[in-house]
Amino acid sequence: MTWNVHIKYEGRKRLREVARHSWALSRTALCVFVLLTALVGAGCQGSGGRPNASVRTGFALGTLVQVRAYAQGEQADEAVREAFARIEEVEALMSANVPSSDVAAVNRKAGGLPTRVAGDTLYVVKRAREYGDLSHGRFDAAIGPLVRLWGIGTDHAKVPSPEEIAAARSLVDYRDVEVNESAGTVRLRKAGMALDLGAIAKGFAADGAAEALVKRGVKSAFIDLGGNILVVGSRPDGSPWRVGIQDPWSERGATFAVVPVRNMAVVSSGIYERFFEQGGRRYHHIIDPDTGYPAETGIVSATVLARHAVDADALSTTVFLLGPSDGMKLITRLAGVEAVVVTDDRQVIISPGLRGVIEVSRGWTVRFYGLEDVQES
Amino acid sequence: MDLRTFRKADLILALVIIGAAAAIVAGQSLGRSRQEGAVSAREVVIEVNGQHFRTVPFSQVTGVMTVDVPADRGRTVVVEITEDGRARVRASDCPDKVCVKTGWIEHPGEVIVCLPNRVVVKIQGAPGALGPALDGIAY
Numbered sequence: 001m002t003w004n005v006h007i008k009y010e011g012r013k014r015l016r017e018v019a020r021h022s023w024a025l026s027r028t029a030l031c032v033f034v035l036l037t038a039l040v041g042a043g044c045q046g047s048g049g050r051p052n053a054s055v056r057t058g059f060a061l062g063t064l065v066q067v068r069a070y071a072q073g074e075q076a077d078e079a080v081r082e083a084f085a086r087i088e089e090v091e092a093l094m095s096a097n098v099p100s101s102d103v104a105a106v107n108r109k110a111g112g113l114p115t116r117v118a119g120d121t122l123y124v125v126k127r128a129r130e131y132g133d134l135s136h137g138r139f140d141a142a143i144g145p146l147v148r149l150w151g152i153g154t155d156h157a158k159v160p161s162p163e164e165i166a167a168a169r170s171l172v173d174y175r176d177v178e179v180n181e182s183a184g185t186v187r188l189r190k191a192g193m194a195l196d197l198g199a200i201a202k203g204f205a206a207d208g209a210a211e212a213l214v215k216r217g218v219k220s221a222f223i224d225l226g227g228n229i230l231v232v233g234s235r236p237d238g239s240p241w242r243v244g245i246q247d248p249w250s251e252r253g254a255t256f257a258v259v260p261v262r263n264m265a266v267v268s269s270g271i272y273e274r275f276f277e278q279g280g281r282r283y284h285h286i287i288d289p290d291t292g293y294p295a296e297t298g299i300v301s302a303t304v305l306a307r308h309a310v311d312a313d314a315l316s317t318t319v320f321l322l323g324p325s326d327g328m329k330l331i332t333r334l335a336g337v338e339a340v341v342v343t344d345d346r347q348v349i350i351s352p353g354l355r356g357v358i359e360v361s362r363g364w365t366v367r368f369y370g371l372e373d374v375q376e377s
Numbered sequence: 378m379d380l381r382t383f384r385k386a387d388l389i390l391a392l393v394i395i396g397a398a399a400a401i402v403a404g405q406s407l408g409r410s411r412q413e414g415a416v417s418a419r420e421v422v423i424e425v426n427g428q429h430f431r432t433v434p435f436s437q438v439t440g441v442m443t444v445d446v447p448a449d450r451g452r453t454v455v456v457e458i459t460e461d462g463r464a465r466v467r468a469s470d471c472p473d474k475v476c477v478k479t480g481w482i483e484h485p486g487e488v489i490v491c492l493p494n495r496v497v498v499k500i501q502g503a504p505g506a507l508g509p510a511l512d513g514i515a516y
Contacts, residue, residue, distance in 0.1 A: 057488075057497060058427035064490045064497060066513075155472060155493075226492075227516035235512070246516035252479045253487070255514055266515040273516065276472065303515055 051220070051236055054080040061091045061202050062153075063226025069213050070220040070236045079216035083209035087225070090205035093121050094197045096144065102186075103195050107144065111191030116184055124197055124204050124310070125179055125186050131200070131314045132174035134330065138321040139314060140289040144194025145171045150294075152285040157276040159283065165292035172289045203267060203313025206230040210309075223309075227273070229266040230309040247361075248272050248300040248342050256348070257340060258359045265309035269316040270301035270342075286320055297323035298343050304331070305338040305354075315339070324349055328369040419485060421464045423456060424497040432501075435462045443467070448494035456498055464498055466491060 054076035057066045067083050069076050093102045102121040109115050117125075128141035145168040151157045160168075176189040188195065202225045210232050213221045221232035222241060231241040243266045244255030259266060271284035271294075288295035302319040306312040315337065319327035324341050331339040331351050340358065341349045348366045350358060360366050420434040423446055430446060438460045446454040452470040463483045466476040469491050476491035482500055489498040 057424065057499075059495050063492065064488075066488075157472070222512050224513050227514065229513050229515045231512075241512045242510060244511040244514040246514055252475060252516065253482075253514060255511065258511065268515040270516065274473070 052076045053236075056080045056084060058084060060084070060087045061095065061205060061225060062097070062198075063202070064224075065226070066222075066224040067209060067213075068222040069218045069232075071216065071218045075217045079213045079218045079221075082212040082216060083221075083223070086208040086212045087205045090120065090201060090208055093118050094124060094201040094204075096194065096196055096198070103197060106186045106188060107194045110188035110193040112187075114178070114180060114183065114185035114187035117186050119184070120204070120208075122179065122181065122184055122186065124200055125177065125195070126181070127204075127310060128197060128200050128314065129174055129177060129179060131318055135318045135322060137174065137289065139199065139318040140172055140174045141195055141197060141200070142172050142174045142177050142188070142193055143199075143287060143289055144196040145169075145192065146287045146289070146292055147196050147198070148194065150283070150285075150287060152276060152283065153274040157283075159278050169289070169292040172292075199269075199317040200310060200314045202226065202228050203230075203265065203309035203311070206265065206309035206313075225309075227268060228309060228313055230312075231261055231264055231266075234262045245303050245340060246270065246272070246301065256342070256361050256364055259305065259340075259354065259357065260359075261305065264305055264307065265312035266303060266305050267309065267312040267316045268301055268303040269320040272301070286317060288321060295321050297321060297327075298345075299324055299327070299341055300344050301342040302327060303340040305340075307336055311337065332370060419462060420501050421456075421458050422497075422499050422501050424499075426495045433458050435460070446496050448491070448496050452494050454491050454494050454496045464500065465489065466496075466498060469494060469496075 051070040051072050053068065053070050055066070055068045057064065059065065065087060067080050069080050069083070071079055092098060092100070095101050096103045096107065098104060102115070102117040106115045106117065125141065131139040132141060149160045149164055149168045171190055171192045176193060177195065178187040178189065206223050206225050206228055207230065209223050210221065210230055213232055219233045220236045223230040227246070229243050231243070234240050240260035240262050243259050243261055245257045245259070246252070246268060247254045247256040248270050269286060274285035275282050284294045286295050287293070297320065299320050302316050304312045304315040304319060306315065319331060319339055319341065322330060324343055327341060328339065328349060328351060331337055338351045338353045340354065343349065346365065348360060348364050350366060350368050352368050352370050355368050420432050422432050423430045423444065425446060425448060431444060433442065433444070435458070438458050440460055442458045444456040444458065446456055448454055454466055454476065455468040456464060457467045458464045463481045465481045466479065466489050469476050471491055471493040473493070476489050476496070479489045482489055485500050487500050
């Protein structure tokens with residue numbers, strides 16, 4: 001019996017101790033919980049909930065480049081660095097002004113042997129040829145001799161003589177750009193010919209920059225290559241990015257419309273971008289390969305929206321050169337591509353896919369292509 | 378007896394932990410408010426050739442400040458910064474004068490570019506209510 005009592009007593013004592021112990025444990029657990037809650041709460045307010053932004057500006061491809069990217073942790077800075085590296089890589093390959101570039105090498109050997117080029121260059125030349133076909137030669141990657149002759153955007157811009165223009169024009173034909181995919185070479189058939197990828201390389205570079213960002217975990221970014229816009233995802237808060245479209249008759253930065261977009265390129269071509277004045281006339285930089293003079297198609301600005309900037313870039317020039325009617329006809333034939341054209345009589349023509357999406361400022365006459373009604377906005 | 382010491386130890390532990398948590402939270406919010414204070418003061422940032430040239434907080438400007446920015450080939454871009462928080466390129470040795478024609482900028486994110494001289498003038502600061510509703514412009 002005593003044994004039993006002893007056991008009972010010991011048992012009760014142990015029970016009490018266990019109970020006391022678990023009390024202490026649960027109180028410690030409570031404290032740890034409070035600490036963790038405070039830490040997590042503070043963390044959320046600090047950096048855990050909102051992604052870090054990284055912004056960088058620089059010059060590349062003859063223009064101002066700005067990349068703004070959002071990612072968790074330190075990834076954003078590294079991603080933006082890599083995006084810039086990619087843009088500089090494209091410039092090193094495709095700028096006609098860089099003597100070591102693929103384009104310069106191809107131009108030096110015009111009329112001679114094929115030149116081996118990087119896969120990126122081959123791809124862009126191929127895409128440029130496609131746009132040549134699509135526009136019946138209005139978009140011409142062999143426009144080099146005319147671009148050089150006019151020198152628009154350089155210190156020596158001038159109106160060339162009709163003889164000079166005729167001579168340069170005879171060297172401009174994208175069908176004389178030979179692409180050999182299996183050999184990885186490009187060749188210009190005639191001596192004096194010159195490739196100029198200025199109407200497509202920026203778009204390609206923007207796509208490359210976006211790829212570099214996405215690979216680094218960026219889900220939200222705004223890439224601006226001298227007004228060629230490519231957005232990745234949406235704004236960090238989930239709302240669409242808001243891209244303005246330059247008013248062709250106002251100072252830089254004034255817009256006449258806004259497009260809210262996600263994962264989209266928005267690229268404009270306009271007479272106001274690069275130009276010079278001589279004898280009271282304005283000469284802009286978009287040269288018509290058929291006339292050899294700055295294009296006069298009734299368009300003052302053509303903006304194209306497409307998933308990839310390489311397409312939006314090439315198509316904005318193409319639409320500009322085709323004019324309002326043929327340009328819009330081409331756009332409506334292409335899937336996933338939209339356009340906004342401003343004509344010299346101040347009409348805004350918009351592809352029907354942007355109806356209900358685009359916001360146009362007051363005072364503009366707006367027409368949706370293919371639809372009858374004209375609206376005053 | 379030993380019950381009481383346990384409670385005391387627990388109480389001390391709890392106080393230490395709560396104190397530490399409070400210190401962390403206070404530290405973080407202090408750091409944050411200091412950061413916010415730093416960016417809400419707008420400033421003008423001037424870059425040449427992608428390199429930082431000068432940062433001028435508007436708070437340091439009295440009247441109109443003129444900054445001569447040396448660009449490539451001995452060229453100069455003249456930037457004006459005003460006390461009331463605006464900046465512009467007043468003059469530039471460049472053929473197209475796009476930078477001069479841009480006029481005044483004042484909102485964070487707004488930029489003036491002189492492409493021939495590779496000079497960028499931009500306003501930096503918290504994009505508050507005054508900030509543009511646009512993320513960028515296609516041109």
